[in-house]
Amino acid sequence: MNxxxxxxxxxxxxxxxxxxxxxxxxxxxxxENEIEFENEIEFENETxxxxxxxxxxxxxxxxxxxxxxxxxxxxxxLWYGNNHALKNISIGIPKNKVFAFIGPSGCGKSTFLRxxxxxxxxxxxxxxxxxxxxxxxxxxxxxxxxxxxxKRVGMVFQKANPFPMSxxxxxxxxxxxxxxxxxxxxxxxxxxxKGAALWKEVKDRLKDSAFSLSxxxxxxxxxxxxxxxxxxxxLFDEPCSALDPISTRKIExxxxxxxxxxxxxxxxxxxxxxxxxxDYTAFFLSGExxxxxxxxxxxxxxxxxxxxxxxxxxxx
Amino acid sequence: MMRKSYNKELKEMRDEVIxxxxxxxKIFNHSSDTFFDKEPxxxxxxxxxxxxxxxxxxxxxxxxxxxxxxxxxVAKDTREIICAVRIAMSWLKIGSxxxxxxxxxDTCPEKIKNNPRERDVLKTIKAxxxxxxxxxxxxxxxxxxxxxxxxxxxxxxxxxxxxEIRRDIIKENDTTSFSLCSLMIVGHIERIGDHxxxxxxxxxxxxxxxxxxxx
Ligand SMILES: Nc1ncnc2c1ncn2[C@@H]1O[C@H](COP(=O)(O)OP(=O)(O)OP(=O)(O)O)[C@@H](O)[C@H]1O
Ligand SMILES: [Mg+2]
Numbered sequence: 001m002n003x004x005x006x007x008x009x010x011x012x013x014x015x016x017x018x019x020x021x022x023x024x025x026x027x028x029x030x031x032e033n034e035i036e037f038e039n040e041i042e043f044e045n046e047t048x049x050x051x052x053x054x055x056x057x058x059x060x061x062x063x064x065x066x067x068x069x070x071x072x073x074x075x076x077x078l079w080y081g082n083n084h085a086l087k088n089i090s091i092g093i094p095k096n097k098v099f100a101f102i103g104p105s106g107c108g109k110s111t112f113l114r115x116x117x118x119x120x121x122x123x124x125x126x127x128x129x130x131x132x133x134x135x136x137x138x139x140x141x142x143x144x145x146x147x148x149x150x151k152r153v154g155m156v157f158q159k160a161n162p163f164p165m166s167x168x169x170x171x172x173x174x175x176x177x178x179x180x181x182x183x184x185x186x187x188x189x190x191x192x193x194k195g196a197a198l199w200k201e202v203k204d205r206l207k208d209s210a211f212s213l214s215x216x217x218x219x220x221x222x223x224x225x226x227x228x229x230x231x232x233x234x235l236f237d238e239p240c241s242a243l244d245p246i247s248t249r250k251i252e253x254x255x256x257x258x259x260x261x262x263x264x265x266x267x268x269x270x271x272x273x274x275x276x277x278x279d280y281t282a283f284f285l286s287g288e289x290x291x292x293x294x295x296x297x298x299x300x301x302x303x304x305x306x307x308x309x310x311x312x313x314x315x316x
Numbered sequence: 317m318m319r320k321s322y323n324k325e326l327k328e329m330r331d332e333v334i335x336x337x338x339x340x341x342k343i344f345n346h347s348s349d350t351f352f353d354k355e356p357x358x359x360x361x362x363x364x365x366x367x368x369x370x371x372x373x374x375x376x377x378x379x380x381x382x383x384x385x386x387x388x389x390v391a392k393d394t395r396e397i398i399c400a401v402r403i404a405m406s407w408l409k410i411g412s413x414x415x416x417x418x419x420x421x422d423t424c425p426e427k428i429k430n431n432p433r434e435r436d437v438l439k440t441i442k443a444x445x446x447x448x449x450x451x452x453x454x455x456x457x458x459x460x461x462x463x464x465x466x467x468x469x470x471x472x473x474x475x476x477x478x479x480e481i482r483r484d485i486i487k488e489n490d491t492t493s494f495s496l497c498s499l500m501i502v503g504h505i506e507r508i509g510d511h512x513x514x515x516x517x518x519x520x521x522x523x524x525x526x527x528x529x530x531x
Pocket of ligand 1: 080083085103104105106107108109110111112123
């Protein structure tokens with residue numbers, strides 16, 4: 001209880017100091033206009049899915065004509081014991097885009113997300129069939145180095161989970177265990193905190209405990225921690241569900257910015273959030289991929305009535 | 317069972333649009349009676365009906381704004397709202413064109429009666445318009461996109477008659493108030509036809525997510 005209060009006091013104090021959360025990162029953030037402009041250009045140039053109709057699975061594995069996807073999932077099945085949790089999933093994830101996974105609770109979104117960095121390996125009764133290629137390499141092949149995979153595919157969870165150490169050490173942790181030389185670490189920490197739009201808020205208190213940060217700041221710290229090991233892909237599992245609207249917007253803006261350098265997959269229960277930030281959306285139901293396509297198609301004119309039922313809130 | 321009040325609000329908005337269509341038909345019937353029948357409708361009564369049309373239209377706008385703000389509609393629901401606002405606007409404009417036509421009833425009817433040819437043309441165009449209004453209102457009610465495409469086609473007939481009268485006047489260089497009166501009336505009817513076609517386009521967009529140009 002007390003912790004919550006002092007967190008609020010922190011962000012309030014920041015506001016009083018004139019550190020408006022949205023303005024505070026002008027160094028590392030492009031202005032909103034710039035972002036919009038870039039999106040427009042991107043839209044015009046976006047030819048890779050020209051023929052794509054939201055009715056078809058967007059980025060299909062075998063179609064040679066579409067631009068290469070960074071992740072290709074082919075006929076993936078997953079069981080927890082007898083529970084067939086993912087059923088014959090095939091999908092391609094394009095590089096440098098935000099891909100949203102939506103669907104009702106228990107449909108398998110988190111499970112699917114975890115297959116991409118083999119987090120399900122740790123679950124004892126979990127069995128997987130099918131293939132997932134990242135940069136043309138089957139991550140379920142015997143020779144795959146799982147530690148290296150998890151470095152390439154970072155993950156941010158629903159509940160911010162900073163380590164019980166200082167802000168600085170949280171971010172430095174990954175590079176250190178991956179054997180990055182001591183000299184390089186301060187630079188990586190600063191760069192990662194800037195990348196996560198947190199630098200200005202914490203640069204004078206890097207030695208403070210990570211728990212002294214607000215929930216939204218902790219979540220950005222976890223993003224910074226992920227960025228510090230320089231992944232290619234970042235998986236977000238409901239990263240904003242515990243955050244207030246301002247922190248949520250901040251994370252959303254951050255994700256929009258991060259896609260220039262990273263490929264992003266986000267699981268969200270917030271339809272407006274999926275619509276706001278993602279380029280592509282996939283709708284899952286009972287372990288099946290029901291429909292996938294450009295986000296604007298999924299939200300304006302879904303082809304499957306189950307998708308329509310879900311996004312309009314008439315599901316069930 | 318999901319989103320009961322949301323569904324109810326959308327339905328209420330649709331019902332208001334339907335009500336506008338019905339009211340426009342009433343306005344049309346009353347004011348055309350003034351031209352062709354013995355019992356002319358009073359100007360006040362017509363004005364009242366047009367006022368009511370305006371009130372409903374404003375109400376639909378308000379409902380749309382509040383549903384968008386509070387319910388964040390997506391997919392077909394978004395089109396439902398956009399089209400309700402657009403169609404309500406079309407009905408309102410149609411209503412006001414009919415009211416404009418009514419203004420001529422002070423000066424025109426005697427002359428129309430004396431010229432059987434013009435009288436016939438006006439009766440024909442009245443019948444076409446009447447049918448289009450009924451069918452457009454019906455197509456919205458029953459979400460019938462085929463009907464919507466057919467209704468919009470009839471607009472061509474109105475355009476032809478309008479052209480014919482216009483050419484007639486120019487050719488004969490006959491600027492008697494009688495023909496001019498017909499021209500003015502048919503000019504309004506021509507605009508009404510355009511608005512009906514817009515309504516039909518909206519119905520098709522709403523149901524099929526296709527943007528079509530019907531006239
Ligand atoms: N570790 C596990 N062991 C056994 N079964 C699991 C495990 N994790 C998930 N499941 C089961 O797999 C199915 C999919 O669960 P998952 O957590 O992927 O759903 P989700 O779409 O992420 O749901 P939510 O939106 O509630 O997070 C569910 O039936 C769930 O009970
Ligand atoms: Mg989950």
